[in-house]
Amino acid sequence: MDGFLAVETGRRTTLKAPxxxxxxxxxxxLRASLTLRPAAAGTGIIFRRTDLGMDLPARYDWVNDTxxxxxxxxxxxxxxxxxxxxxxxxxxxxxxxDDAIVEVDGPEVPIMDGSAAPFLFLIDCAGTVDNLLxxxxxxxxxxxxxxxxxxxxxxxxxxxxxxxxxxxxxxAIDFPNTAIGRQELSLRVTENSFRALLxxxxxxxxAEEVTKLRSIGLAQGGSLANAVVVDGPMVLNPGxxxxxxxxxxxxLLDVVGDLGLAGAPLHxxxxxxRSGHALNNKLLRALFADATAWRWVxxxxxxxxxxxxASARREPVAA
Ligand SMILES: [Zn+2]
Numbered sequence: 582m583d584g585f586l587a588v589e590t591g592r593r594t595t596l597k598a599p600x601x602x603x604x605x606x607x608x609x610x611l612r613a614s615l616t617l618r619p620a621a622a623g624t625g626i627i628f629r630r631t632d633l634g635m636d637l638p639a640r641y642d643w644v645n646d647t648x649x650x651x652x653x654x655x656x657x658x659x660x661x662x663x664x665x666x667x668x669x670x671x672x673x674x675x676x677x678x679d680d681a682i683v684e685v686d687g688p689e690v691p692i693m694d695g696s697a698a699p700f701l702f703l704i705d706c707a708g709t710v711d712n713l714l715x716x717x718x719x720x721x722x723x724x725x726x727x728x729x730x731x732x733x734x735x736x737x738x739x740x741x742x743x744x745x746x747x748x749x750x751x752x753a754i755d756f757p758n759t760a761i762g763r764q765e766l767s768l769r770v771t772e773n774s775f776r777a778l779l780x781x782x783x784x785x786x787x788a789e790e791v792t793k794l795r796s797i798g799l800a801q802g803g804s805l806a807n808a809v810v811v812d813g814p815m816v817l818n819p820g821x822x823x824x825x826x827x828x829x830x831x832x833l834l835d836v837v838g839d840l841g842l843a844g845a846p847l848h849x850x851x852x853x854x855r856s857g858h859a860l861n862n863k864l865l866r867a868l869f870a871d872a873t874a875w876r877w878v879x880x881x882x883x884x885x886x887x888x889x890x891a892s893a894r895r896e897p898v899a900a
Contacts, residue, residue: 591716591846593679595619597708601684602699604691607665607784607808608650608794610801613691615669617703618682622712625844626673628653628663629684635661639670639683641842641865647858649799651839664689667838667858668784672700674841675775678709679716695783695807697834701776718878721849725874727863736855738864743850747771748840750851752833759787760811764829770837779837781823782830788812836861843868848878 601616620627626639637643637653645654646664655661666683669690673681675697683690693699726739743749751767768774786794786803788810794800809827810817824830839861840847853860868874 591677591718593622593712593714593716594677594709595622595624595680595712596678596704597710600703600707602691602693602703604693604699605802605807606687606689607692607695607802608799609664609687609689611687611689613685613687613689615691616684617669617673617700617707618684619710620680620682622680622714624680624682626670626678626680626841627682628666629682630661630663630688631684631686633661637661637663639666639842640844641862641869644842644862647862649794649858651835651842651858651862662688665692666690667835668693668695668697669700669838670841671775671834671838672697672704672780674837674846675770675772675780676701676704676709677772677846678704679845680712692784692802692807695785695809696781696831697779697838698781701780715879716846718846718848719843719875720878721847721868721875723871723874725864725868725871727860727867729860729863734855736853736857736860738851738853738856738860740847740864740868741850741852743848746848748847748849748851750833750836750853752829752836752851752853752856754829754832754855756787756811756828758813760814760816761785761828764826766826766829766833768833770833775834775837779830779834782827782834783807783809783823784831785809785811785828788817832857840865845877 596619599618603614605612628637643653646652650665651667652662652664721740721742724741728735728737748770750770753765755763786808805818843865
């Protein structure tokens with residue numbers, strides 16, 4: 582089983598046992614406990630606010646806030662939200678976990694060290710187990726592209742058909758006159774490449790942004806322990822970077838987490854330039870709004886695409 586790559590032979594996978602950790606929310610600064618729990622085949626990934634007794638499905642159409650993180654919000658109930666889901670989603674998606682409950686006792690997933698590595702560690706400690714149902718995948722049939730802004734500085738993201746089964750991704754970011762500069766990364770995202778290249782890349786911010794964010798009540802829990810902070814040509818973290826291209830690696834980790842909200846592994850090729858959470862979500866919305874742009878594939882057997890995005894997630898059927 583190899584994450585996104587397990588498109589023909591994959592069986593739905595869940596955790597072998599519950600496991601948890603405690604940390605603080607990057608934006609709220611609040612202490613939060615997180616527990617990953619096994620779930621029955623067909624459950625998908627569900628976030629559970631244990632303090633409210635409410636469930637939020639990890640689906641692109643439940644994302645209603647992409648301001649510096651990806652947040653799920655219950656329609657009509659703005660207080661029922663769970664923020665900064667992208668790194669734990671990346672870990673679950675990267676490991677090919679289809680069914681799990683992610684319990685959190687507050688409004689935000691703990692940031693831990695700013696990467697997906699601590700969540701990967703939890704998954705590895707708990708172990709995984711194959712459920713009996715075959716894994717359904719989503720095959721992208723034609724190119725879908727979304728943009729933000731205009732001219733040479735425009736940001737864009739697209740999903741296109743992939744010649745070989747699985748998920749490939751190519752991303753470029755551009756932060757002129759900083760330690761980040763222009764970075765590009767292209768890779769076939771498998772469980773192995775996710776673990777080796779993306780999982781430990783930390784989130785980052787520019788020093789001048791930190792003051793701005795705090796003044797509007799964000800990044801209250803942010804520190805050099807959970808984010809890389811860049812001040813012009815300098816990286817302020819005493820330990821420096823984990824990789825010279827840690828920044829673009831992290832942005833690709835975010836892509837894996839954000840596109841994990843499709844509800845099933847994607848058989849597609851992703852490309853992006855300066856894309857972030859908002860564009861990643863817009864991209865999934867554009868894909869599922871066009872019924873001719875994708876189709877379900879069930880264990881190698883083609884099934885017709887649902888007529889509307891609202892029915893995009895259906896329960897898998899036993900073979
Ligand atoms: Zn991130």
